[in-house]
Amino acid sequence: MAATDSTSQIPPNKDNESQNEPPTPTNPPTKRKIQPNRGHEITIKTIKSPPWSYIQLSLTSSSQLKAQQPVLDELTAKSYLTSALTQFLGLHGQAISIDFLKVEGQQVWIRVPREDRAPVLAAVGGWNGHGEGEERVGWTVIGASNWLGSLVVRDGEGAVWDG
Numbered sequence: 001m002a003a004t005d006s007t008s009q010i011p012p013n014k015d016n017e018s019q020n021e022p023p024t025p026t027n028p029p030t031k032r033k034i035q036p037n038r039g040h041e042i043t044i045k046t047i048k049s050p051p052w053s054y055i056q057l058s059l060t061s062s063s064q065l066k067a068q069q070p071v072l073d074e075l076t077a078k079s080y081l082t083s084a085l086t087q088f089l090g091l092h093g094q095a096i097s098i099d100f101l102k103v104e105g106q107q108v109w110i111r112v113p114r115e116d117r118a119p120v121l122a123a124v125g126g127w128n129g130h131g132e133g134e135e136r137v138g139w140t141v142i143g144a145s146n147w148l149g150s151l152v153v154r155d156g157e158g159a160v161w162d163g
């Protein structure tokens with residue numbers, strides 16, 4: 001028995017083969033140049049369709065006096081928003097997921113799925129409901145955006161000039 005070389009049994013790597021051997025009919029020259037390593041590669045990611053939209057609302061009431069305006073907490077805001085969505089869209093509106101980010105004074109910041117932004121804005125923009133007693137309440141849309149940062153900046157713009 002003849003001894004065989006162990007390296008002859010392993011097929012050569014085709015990438016290395018074309019670089020080390022001269023071009024032949026079975027090994028055509030490559031047209032691609034080998035690029036030297038240029039350092040770190042910077043990766044850029046663009047988010048074209050964010051999953052959430054952010055909406056800032058303000059509760060308006062028929063009572064002009066601040067003392068008579070309804071106290072707004074998360075439970076009351078949830079009740080008013082659910083009422084608006086149910087009145088406008090029925091059970092589909094009731095099923096829209098709403099996350100409360102902040103409730104302060106008469107203003108509410110909420111997060112909704114991006115695809116539900118337009119129906120939520122239409123529902124709350126046209127809703128008038130009942131508060132305590134004979135009082136009528138409704139929502140005013142202050143701002144809406146797919147990016148929370150732009151909504152927060154828009155809210156703080158007036159404070160720059162107030163001193």
